[in-house]
Amino acid sequence: MALVLLLAVACITPTAARDDGLVAGIDVLLLDGAHLVEGKRVGLVTNPTGVDRDLRSSIDRLAAHPGVTLVALYGPEHGVRGDAQAGDQVGSTRDPRTGVPVHSLYGEHREPTAAMLQGVDVLVFDIQDVGARFYTYPYTLANVMRAARRAGIPVVVPDRPNPVGGVQVEGPVLEPEYASFVGQYAIPIRHGMTLGELARLFNEGFDIGAELHVVPMRGWRRDAVEPGHALPWVLPSPNMPTPDTALVYPGTGLVEGTNLSEGRGTTRPFELIGAPYVDADVLADRMNALDLPGVRFRPAWFTPTFSKHAGELCGGVQLHVTDADAFRPVRTGIALLAALQSLYPDAFAFLPGERPFFDTLVGNSWVREAILAGETASDIEARWLPGLQRFEAMRVRYLLY
Structure with a gap:
């Protein structure tokens, strides 16, 4: 009998009336979508780019939120604090500021294990992508979604801009036999999608089947090629300085x-x-x-x-x-x-x-x-x-x- 996966893909529509220009998904989440994390034990996948419009860390925002219990952090390539060079394995440790355990997703394991997800009610993924297929963060997201599906844990993706714009697509589409951690799915090199949009594509178009909640930004235009202007530029990795x-x-x-x-x-x-x-x-x-x-x-x-x-x-x-x-x-x-x-x-x-x-x-x-x-x-x-x-x-x- 065929296995049928039910996809729960929810998009939170911002309700705040005032126009503040571009507002990242993490701000929208805590303003209009807090019900997704309030009263829950939260695991956060992030790195230094996970900041709000005032450059406050998503780690600190969630740790200080009165309705949230931050119980775990997960680090992609370069680590939660962005201190590892390209390709360097990232170890598991404890965050010195919050005391929360940090699990590496770029070391022995590329996706969360069942033990890493113990005691987690919801996973939040807040990382800035750069708009190129061979950057590793979209595949950390895909791996997190697969692990969350197996564990029955919802995934929340507060969206961020594609810094090279959302109109132009370019380059050859990945051939499946060349799939790797710098390209898991049949998408072109310049895909023209935000990370939240990629999450939707991976989840439904490529059949991950997680319970996925994408929190859109407010005020982003697809034709905006203005990296670092609409939101402050934080290095996504050590060799992505500007x-x-x-x-x-x-x-x-x-x-x-x-x-x-x-x-x-x-x-x-x-x-x-x-x-x-x-x-x-x-x-x-x-x-x-x-x-x-x-x-x-x-x-x-x-x-x-x-x-x-x-x-x-x-x-x-x-x-x-x-x-x-x-x-x-x-x-x-x-x-x-x-x-x-x-x-x-x-x-x-x-x-x-x-x-x-x-x-x-x-x-x-x-x-x-x-x-x-x-x-x-x-x-x-x-x-x-x-x-x-x-x-x-x-x-x-x-x-x-």
Whole structure:
């Protein structure tokens, strides 16, 4: 007999009359949706980005709420306090400010165990995403939802903006055989959805089947590409220091799968791209000649203090976004890698592996093969458009704004 999962997806409609501009979901939850957490033992999945509009931590807000008992914290990649580097395992501990136990979701376990959920009545997930498929926070959310479904615990997601906007979608849709913790589901690299919308998509479109309550923001527009302006910018991870980083990341994040430095170990990660073998002026001239929309390339030299090419002088470029609405980060990232393959075929390389990491990031093998074969970014983009159009037709059912 087929198993039928009943989805309880509730969207809280804010009722406050005054217009305060953009109001994050955590503020709306405590103003208009407190019944979801009042009188309950709450487990909170968060990190430093979990703040209200006055930069007060969601941990502190819930811990101080008279009707809430905060009993557990859960940390994603980089930890509850954001002090772990990319890929570093995060341990379980106790929060020094509140004394609440902290369980790691980026160590031995990637989703809460039954023991971690003992004594929890409701799980709240309050983390800022950056709008790129290969960021890990959406999959921590998916894992939390799966564990909550098994335990019969509802999940509340106070929504936050997509800092690179909610209109444009871009890049190849993940092929299922390339699923990983940097891409679990068949979505494109730039998905144009908020984390609350992704939760709805994962829950219903990809059949997680949790009891899910998304608390929408008030005052967010889909066409807003203004990261860090509508709400204060708090680093989502150690190498996402500025709003500009988030804007370029869906494209230059792919550089992590190559022997180029993606700028880790500098003050401008993912904006500075280069390697010791690159002539900065030549690369900048080649990229600017492409006349890509919304971006210019400045020749740059830099020496990373850690990560790839640490201590070595690298030539390369810095991306300067001149028109955020016109800028297409994924197309730009592919064009940059195609240019480097053309200019330095004997030096540029994708990182090796039984499954190259680039393939895991991009969600297939054909993009890498196309770059090596000398195809242009326009050729590659044309090949991903049919899958992107199918995703857009599905995506519209889960949008909130």
